[in-house]
Amino acid sequence: MAPHRGGVGGPGGAGAPAGSAGDRAGRARLALLALLGSVLVPLAAAGVRSVLWALVGVAGLALTVVGVWWTLAHTGALRALGAALSVTAPVAVLALYAATGMLAPAVLSVLLWLLAVTCARTALGPARTAAQRSGPTVAEVPRAPWVLMNPRSGGGKVGRFQLVGKARAAGCRVSLLEPGQDASALARRAVAEGADLLAVAGGDGTQALVAEVAAHHDLPFVVIPAGTRNHLALDLGLDRDDPAAALDALTDGVEHRIDLGYAAGRVFVNNASFGAYASLVTEPAYRDAKARTALRVLPGLLTEESAPGLRARAGGRRFDGLQALLVSNNPYGRAVDAAHPGRRERLDSGLLGVVCVRVADAAQAARLVRSPGSQGLVRLSAGEVVVESGTGVLPVGIDGEYAVLTSPVVCRSAPGALRVRVPRRRPGARRTAPAAADWPRVARLALNRPAVPGTQRTGSRGPGPARDP
The missing domain is CATH 3.40.50.10330 (Probable inorganic polyphosphate/atp-NAD kinase; domain 1)
Structure with missing residues (x-):
């Protein structure tokens, strides 16, 4: 099946990353210029004294926050004092700025800073095609x-x-x-x-x-x-x-285009699990008690000497000696373990999420199962993942169903392959939060020096060096 590309954004967030990289680089450059301007404007107006005026502004803001807190959290005299403080602190700062000729530079500096943050967030957010910007399509009955x-x-x-x-x-x-x-x-x-x-x-x-x-x-x-x-x-x-x-x-639905995942031709909508994760789905109690069963048996599976080691290639990197590997149809939104797989922010990124597990002993395995931020776990995203084993075959859990596939297994994403129809009103729908203003990433994007896409490491001793996406 040839994957369908394009279409409207997925229900979990913004559209697939198919927009113009030049537009994003342009927004990153504008963000850096605005940030530089927010610093240069007060320097030009007051020289090194602008540092003092900045501290005055910060102090006024802090007093305003304290005043608002006292007003909301207390009663009586302290509440009255808080109300007075929340009003007089910003008024005093503004009056002081106006008297010294710093009001206009301060306002311009703040506006430039807000512009910088806005441009940085939109530059780091997922690019979208024109079709995706139009939103979901209204479904016919x-x-x-x-x-x-x-x-x-x-x-x-x-x-x-x-x-x-x-x-x-x-x-x-x-x-x-x-x-x-x-x-x-x-x-x-x-x-x-x-x-x-x-x-x-x-x-x-x-x-x-x-x-x-x-x-x-x-x-x-x-x-x-x-x-x-x-x-x-x-x-x-x-x-x-x-x-x-x-x-x-x-009767009252909208349609989105979402991705499908494939493992050696076997389709999955959630994930394909290898190694210890694949063995976990064969446990009789797993289907009805996933979390409890994972906490009970996964540490032993991760450290079992007879378990074949896994090798994987993804995102231009190679991982050897893995005990477990999870490939998901779109990345999960937080660090993942088998007991709590988390939630995917998007279903239309065109990427697979990859979770690699390599532990040294039973104690590290137990910590990993209970805390996905522990050492031994690496997360990244890629369009294709190749999983190998020295045995010639690979047990796989495909959406919780056990299967055996021939090694190597090629996992891929089929972007926008599925027209999924959902009710217009649904309780769990949510918007993806805007990307944080990560200034090192903004600078790399502005200079056309992006890091390896979608790579993130959890823990200090995971397999291989990680880079910021």
Whole structure:
């Protein structure tokens, strides 16, 4: 399947990084010029005395903050004093600036600083195409929607939430997934019979199989969170406590383009796990108690002598002697462990998230499982990841389902491959926070000297040197 590129931004954040690098470099240069101007303006007006005036301004701001705090947190005389302080401190500073001719330079300096920070944040934020800047597309009501439901998934959520009846009332043709049936084959048959929308009420593994068929035929896809954990639904902002609410996407929905991940041709919507992480999904208790099971068995799996070592290539770097590796469809938003995989800020970056684990002993393994900021864990992002093992085969957990693939396994992202349809109003939708004004990165971007993209290290002894993205 050829991946579809472009389309609107994903529901987790901004659009894919396909915009003009020249525009971002231009904003970075403007940010540096504005920052320099915010320093030079007061220097030109008052020379070295501008440092004293800056300290006066900082002191006034500090007194104002104290006054506001006293006003909000206390009563009686202290509250009255706080109210007076919160008013008199900024007025006194402004009056002092005006009397000494520093008011205009101070205001201009602050405005230049605000411009610098704004330009820096937009320069570091993800670039977006013109189509992505237009936002999500309003979805048309489908004529022949089809839903595949797994009645055993999530402890019987399909029956508990009466999803079959509600889907049929919404005009959907419903198929129940029986043991041993091929979800992909059922979806292909539905398309052949005229379905113009595919949906799944089940776990993420089933979601991925039907999503691949929808992507191949460029049909919209709806996620109904009827699985155990519903990680994809979480990142889409869906209400996991009310699976039936996802059916609102049929009549009042919007569409986004999101990525799909592939591991040696096997599709995944969340992640593909290797090494100890792959062995974890074979534990009988893992499906119903992921966190507790990971904390119990993962330290032993990471330090097991018989476990084959992993090698990986990603982002222009090579990693050897790994005990575990997690490749995710878009990077997770924070350091990841198997017990708490976190949440992806975006689903349309066109990149895979990579988490490499290499530990020296059981104590380090235990610390790593309990605290993802411990030594031994490296995170980066890349468009392609190659995973190898000396045994010729690789056990893999693909969206929580165990599989065995031939080594080496090439993992790749299919950017914008899937038209996912979600309700216009959903409780978990959130906007990505603007990028922080990281001035070293701004300077590198302005000078056209970017570091290795998407690389970040957690811990001081992870495999290989890390660079700031």
